[in-house]
Amino acid sequence: MLREGGNAVDAAVAAMLTSFAAEPLLTGLGAGGYLMVAGGDWEPTLLDFFVEAPLRADDGSAAELVAIDVSFGDAAQVFHIGPASCGIYGTPAGACEAIARWGTTSLQELAQPAARLAREGVALNTGQAYVAEILEQLLVSTPECAALWAPSGRVLREGEIIRNPELGDALERLGRDGAKPFYEGDIAVAVSDWLTAHGGSVSRSALHAYRSVLREPVRMSYRDRVLLTNPPPSAGGTLIAYALGLLDRRPVPPSLRELVGAMEAAQAERTAEFVEGLAQEDFLERFLAERLGHAAGPSGEGRRGASGHLGATTHISVLDRDGRACSVTCTNGEGSGVVVPGTGIHVNNIMGEQDLNPLGFHRHPAGRRMPSMMAPSVLMRAGEVELVLGSAGSNRIRSALLQTIVGVVDRDLDAESAVRAPRVHFEDALVYAEPGIDVRALRAAGREVVAFHELNLFFGGVQAVQRRGGSLLGAGDPRRGGVAVAA
Numbered sequence: 001m002l003r004e005g006g007n008a009v010d011a012a013v014a015a016m017l018t019s020f021a022a023e024p025l026l027t028g029l030g031a032g033g034y035l036m037v038a039g040g041d042w043e044p045t046l047l048d049f050f051v052e053a054p055l056r057a058d059d060g061s062a063a064e065l066v067a068i069d070v071s072f073g074d075a076a077q078v079f080h081i082g083p084a085s086c087g088i089y090g091t092p093a094g095a096c097e098a099i100a101r102w103g104t105t106s107l108q109e110l111a112q113p114a115a116r117l118a119r120e121g122v123a124l125n126t127g128q129a130y131v132a133e134i135l136e137q138l139l140v141s142t143p144e145c146a147a148l149w150a151p152s153g154r155v156l157r158e159g160e161i162i163r164n165p166e167l168g169d170a171l172e173r174l175g176r177d178g179a180k181p182f183y184e185g186d187i188a189v190a191v192s193d194w195l196t197a198h199g200g201s202v203s204r205s206a207l208h209a210y211r212s213v214l215r216e217p218v219r220m221s222y223r224d225r226v227l228l229t230n231p232p233p234s235a236g237g238t239l240i241a242y243a244l245g246l247l248d249r250r251p252v253p254p255s256l257r258e259l260v261g262a263m264e265a266a267q268a269e270r271t272a273e274f275v276e277g278l279a280q281e282d283f284l285e286r287f288l289a290e291r292l293g294h295a296a297g298p299s300g301e302g303r304r305g306a307s308g309h310l311g312a313t314t315h316i317s318v319l320d321r322d323g324r325a326c327s328v329t330c331t332n333g334e335g336s337g338v339v340v341p342g343t344g345i346h347v348n349n350i351m352g353e354q355d356l357n358p359l360g361f362h363r364h365p366a367g368r369r370m371p372s373m374m375a376p377s378v379l380m381r382a383g384e385v386e387l388v389l390g391s392a393g394s395n396r397i398r399s400a401l402l403q404t405i406v407g408v409v410d411r412d413l414d415a416e417s418a419v420r421a422p423r424v425h426f427e428d429a430l431v432y433a434e435p436g437i438d439v440r441a442l443r444a445a446g447r448e449v450v451a452f453h454e455l456n457l458f459f460g461g462v463q464a465v466q467r468r469g470g471s472l473l474g475a476g477d478p479r480r481g482g483v484a485v486a487a
Helices: 008-022 091-102 107-120 126-134 143-149 165-177 186-197 204-209 236-247 256-268 272-277 283-292 396-409 415-420 440-444
Strands: 032-039 042-049 066-071 076-081 213-215 218-222 225-229 313-319 325-331 377-381 384-392 424-427 430-433 448-451 461-468 471-476
Touching: 008 032, 008 091, 008 107, 008 165, 008 313, 008 325, 032 091, 032 225, 032 377, 032 384, 042 091, 091 107, 091 165, 091 325, 107 165, 186 204, 218 236, 225 236, 236 256, 236 283, 236 396, 256 396, 256 424, 256 440, 272 283, 313 461, 325 377, 325 384, 377 396, 384 396, 396 415, 396 424, 396 461, 415 461, 415 471
Parallel strands: 430 448
Antiparallel strands: 032 042, 032 325, 042 213, 066 076, 218 225, 225 377, 313 325, 313 384, 377 384, 384 461, 424 430, 461 471
């Protein structure tokens, strides 16, 4: 799209739709997300099209969450799937709103390549095959999902083709008819009726009421830069801004112990008060002012596993020739295992994600946007875009982005070096560390460390574009098969 004259949003949405066919476990038409624009003649804006909580029946008729075990090799997690895990999706609304506001190319043109890929199929690369392998229980949990992912009786492997012709039809429909069929028309009816018939809570009225929302980004000064990131009711941007605010008071560059300390401080803030406060209009300003002394806002014990989820998420960062940036993150959770017949839509499992439900499952009121860690971001320097970034990785999103920003700003790394650098993550009193991290000082300080044996998608998947010395540089995270392309 960039080579053909499209702008950053045209390119980002084209890639986003393509990811629905190429990475269908991570994202899709049944998912939700956020899109940030900034730079050039664009006013910094966050488009929120994340998943909303449905109204759950309290008469005992609703289905229960289904627990499955997933192993990363060096860490293990429990995920929750099934009809009870499905929330109100937002990606059809988000794609249409983004193109209507900032795009120069028709959505129909952008959707055609994605629809063709869904019909013809995409060969699973190493990263996608690994995700399918560790999510095998999910992929065979329903006949509809198994028909896509295990057509011969076993889950597809690297090099084999994932095809979803019905998804191709739905993508073509989105390009031709826009979002309306997915929220008011026959597709909405099919999704709602299938889910409610199986004990889910996604009603026709909830789909009809869904809207994408424009929000003013968090603006946090760090050294001589300004970070633009995701505001409440999302959680991730606020916690990243808080951690950067703490590090801004420390020497350059911060030590490993200081980095972990900032992560621990951010994790400690995820209290009931924080989660409930995210829905309040002035929460961001109060939260940062009380903890940092200034406002920055709008203009399991003993277990070797973190709470949360795989972070089955995609991120796309784009910077165009006019200095305009688009950063977009989408997630399907891991997917619920529910593929609605006739639509090709694999519905999200956001209501079953522990990190999005820290106070317990089914506690969010109907219509509440779920408090995601996703934080599509833009780093500004002297009024121009310097870095466009975002990540997959659930709770690890905030630590992955924090370390990438510190790498670029404090260690003067280029984008690729900052993204490839080994990472740590703090959660539940444990420090998770990739090889290449010298953890002796952490252990000497009494930290309990879980050492991974290789770089792992557990630590996120940062995709970044950087303006550096007059050149544009890109970085795709090797942990998730990321790539960078210069137009």
